[in-house]
Amino acid sequence: MTSNESVLPIPQPNRADVKQINVGQKERRNNRRVLGNISNLAPTVVVEAAKATQITRPITRNYHAQLVANAQGAADKNVKIQKPQSETNNGEVALKKQEESPKRRAKKPSKSLTSVLSARSKVACGITLKPKDPVVNIDESDINNELAEVEYVEDIYKFYKLSETEGGLQDYMNSQPELNAKMRGILIDWLIEVHRKFNMMPESLYLTINIVDRYLSMRKVPRREFQLVGISAMLIACKYEEIWPPEVNDLIAISDNAYSREQILVMEKAILGQLGWYLTVPTPYVFLVRYTKASIPSDDEMENMVFFLTDLGLIHYSVIIANNPSKLAAAAVYAARCTLNKTPVWTETLKHHTGYNEDELRDCAKILVSFHASANETKLKAVYRKYVNPEKGAVALFPPARSLLAEVVAGESS
Template identity: 45%
Template sequence: MENRVHAMGSENTMEGVKFASETAANTNRRALRDIKNIIGNPHQHLAVSKRGLLEKPAAADPKNQRGFAGHRPVTRKFAATMATQPASAPPAPVGSDRQKRNADTAFHTDMECTKISDDSPLPMLFEMDDLMSSELKEIEMEDSEEVAPDIDSCDAGNSLAVVEYVDELYSFYRKTEDLSCVSPTYMSRQTDINEKMRGILIDWLIEVHYKLELLGETLFLTVNIIDRYLAQENVVRKKLQLVGVTAMLLACKYEEVSVPVVDDLILICDRAYTRADILEMERMIVDTLEFNMSVPTPYCFMRRFLKAAQSDKKMELLSFFIIELSLVSYEMLKFQPSMLAAAAIYTAQCTINGFKSWNKCCELHTRYSEEQLMDCSRMMVELHQGAAHGKLTGVHRKYSTFKYGCAAKSEPAGFLLDA
């Protein structure tokens, strides 16, 4: 009897399991799926509503004027897709009654979203039009800009020419050249020296530079260090020569392979200063300039612009003669290093050719037109005319030698003053 009862209980249990399996298969869901998730069941305070994370209620959305709760914004792609698709009946829901109600709700939701997108303008329409128009303007500006001719193809095999990034290098020089400039009126703040004393100092340093056979970069950096230091510190006249020789020592340490010793500089100054004086002045200069010696000088631009002008040796020497005359003149401090270099080459071309000469290649690489260079060039012509006269003739004597091609003996381009 007991065995029979157990057998009946087992059969009832197996039938219950079989019924549950068939029910789950017919409803297309797993058993126990809707436990505590029945419609109308009180929401648990620890439960997380995924729908609440994605949608906002109708009251929280001020733009939802139709009363539709929680619809997402319609994208342009979705609206275009819905507009091209033919209207179709809602898909036949399969499953329980609750799944049928959810499917009907989803269909009506999609239809209402489509209706809203048809009645109202697409979102971000004006913003997209403005963005596209601005992009078209940028493209037109890029197309209108002229590309500078390639002047580096001949140096493709020269690793020292750094053809790969030479354009970026000079673009950086143009952006930072203001850091190397000083106020053209800084001498008014000096109490014991003036611009004439500065000219005498630099004219003397050009001769020292020539006697020591130093690099061209050293001379231009020396003058730059002197001007930047005098623009910040008040110097008495008996210390001005000390500032000059110390600036040349610093420039040599930065540019030269073989640096002159301090004792040689003492002899050059006729023992007016001691070794301790030079070392102390060196400390003061680097402290004032904050050890910043990496500044673009006119020499940096001269090499690049001469290459763009396809210059020969004669034009190169004449250009350097003109720009070294500009180093001595205090009035030329109002021009940037790149303009000084471009104007010197332009003036040299006019001097050699006897007429105005400035082609498109030079204009694109220097970024200066002939009109922009005219004021600076006229001042250079005046300096050329008076180079052989007066007290400051060091540059003229230097470039009157055969080593420098007797460039100083060229006839100045006086016709530029009449233009």
């Protein structure tokens, strides 16, 4: 013991307690038994009182703190009492196993048999929820390309979708007394042939068809001037899109001198005045470029097939009126992926950039596939001749999408 440690007084036992203890000892001494336990007595649980710890050293403050800590630790322990469970033939008593703690007794809730069988059935049938394929950033490779306008491309296409909705075509053929849908198809087929012979940009063809349809929806055109509208519309589109547009004399020659130079220029002025010189319009071409890029993987074969199916749709008046440019472009991409056996047919990336679900495009895609199946048999063969060329991958010779074509045949038979 150090000099700075104080000694605590040792508690003395009370005389009354000592007297009571002596009386208890005398009573036990008088009640002693000769025989011990011969297995004819009921077992009892005897809990002995804790004996007082005998202190043989002075209790300093440090030693007192140690005693308190030991006593607290002993009190925190769970005292497990063994109880007799059964008696054997030999008279031996089997003790019950110690009770488990509440944490060990707590079991996890087991799944019911019905839930287990349902989960296994879903896995077997392929109904389990699969994670969606992520949306791919199709502009990542064009970050350093200033012409790609990556910073504004999403806003640009939002504006295109809004513009096509506001300026959509209405059914105008009933207001044309001398024209019909078949005559329009013949004119568009001829314009596609002229476009191919002059080797123009694809933007010029789509803008030409847009100008023709918008003008016909505003003005009544006699039959004798119908081809003149087509030639003048192509002249306007070429001046807007081409670096070296064809001359008026070239257009006169290719139309077999059906119209004079003055007639073409007058019609050009009349069309521009009627349209208000509004030529910056979202044609199917601007959507085709974007949606084909979103069709990953995108290659020349995929691109040629998409444009082939779109050109087939442009000839038919019912397709142009029923579907706006973005929907026609998205349906062409869907039909092309079905034709080329791309899986999955419609991805989250395409859904994100087109804004269309697979169900919204299926009807239009089936129509385009039916045009593909009869492209070699119809009288209007300009599109077929254009895409049977090896320079276009000869995609016109590919077999049409069987899945969509089967639905078309089933619908016609019913």
